[in-house]
Amino acid sequence: MFDPMEFEIDEPEKVVYVVGIGPGDVYYLTQEAQNVLEHADAICGYKLYLDLIEQEFPCEEYYSTGMTKEIDRCRWALEKADTGRRVVMVCSGDAGVYGMASPVLELAQDYPDVAVEVVPGLTAALSGGAVLGAPLAHDFCVISLSDRLTPWEVIEKRLACAAQGDFCVALYNPSSKGRPDYLQKAVRILRANGKADDTVCGLVRNIGREGQSARVLTLAELENTPVDMFTTVYIGNSNTRALSGRMVTPRGYRK
């Protein structure tokens, strides 16, 4: 069996907590995330996410920056923590999955006195999956279609591999103003690599928020269905079924 923990964080004096807030409403926060937010001296994050939690968790100081200023925000959090303030960086969904835990941990190399604690949260694959039923009940992949930070060729290759392996798939960032046709391109790659036209798929929009909506459809239908950036897309494996309007991937217990 392997060695005991190589890193231990015993109430360090200087900490940045990176907290996944899930879909946004306090109803979907873990107790751990609530406790950490309640004891924060400063909370920072993308403006939209701060708006979601500001009322529930009043604190001395808030700091937000826009969509492309992630590194500024991480550095602000680390600088502030280095002065001895309890700093919480909030992320939508999970802190790790496409979240800020990664850049904070990278930049923390420059702040040897500051510890980084990661507090997990419900990533959209899970919270949206629950709305649909059980789309990810067997082996699955999570792939972002955003090519802002990843070359499109890498995304294409991963879509092809996901289809060849008959994985269930959750697609994040399926569309934006600048790339309205990315989901269509992705579906074509999935079909070209073995996903059948009648593969059961699902869409969930505004997960856990006002106006939440969901739909179950086939992969062929998905190819011509426009979606927006507030939508998470689910593609089943070859055993996934539509049952009474829900999307259900069998685990295999009934065989």
Place this chain on the structure above:
Amino acid sequence: MFDPMEFEIDEPEKVVYVVGIGPGDVYYLTQEAQNVLEHADAICGYKLYLDLIEQEFPCEEYYSTGMTKEIDRCRWALEKADTGRRVVMVCSGDAGVYGMASPVLELAQDYPDVAVEVVPGLTAALSGGAVLGAPLAHDFCVISLSDRLTPWEVIEKRLACAAQGDFCVALYNPSSKGRPDYLQKAVRILRANGKADDTVCGLVRNIGREGQSARVLTLAELENTPVDMFTTVYIGNSNTRALSGRMVTPRGYRK
């Protein structure tokens, strides 16, 4: 844009709630999961998970069965709900990911008056990932090495595809008494399909429980490291780094 929700659950009279309790301690439950558990008439689940929550959520009736009696448990829950009791089926981790939401939804076809509500929770990929740092900060796969319900050839194929796509990977059920060498076999498949020997990997044991421990190591080291069934295994992508003992997959913001 797609149509509004095809299914709506407005306080139906007969409901089975399938609730993901995360690692087990109430500290990691969402507020939603806590609320649902607090209002249960009956709670059912695998014995180990009931033990974890029984003290915090007293209710009229508990029902547990052993490891291979999943279908019995689902049917009990649906039968009980059909009599008008509020029934909660608990799962470790998430309700959907290798959880009981899928078989409950399948069997619910026989109980047209019973609605099924799925309450998501922290699956081990996320809760263990937070312990390691940010191993799944980019596109990732979750694969179970258990061949109890899945043919080993399917698992092999998915491991090969995950490696070819340079995905980060979380491996569930990496070992058991009957199959002590499955992780070793899996690592060999990953290496044969493009994962480099020095790929950064991580292990987390007893996530969120007494005696939690973690370790960061290379893929070559992982091949000869015995693990038990309480361990979740993480394999990085080609950019994943070990930073101050944490496992960090860059998101790409710093490029």
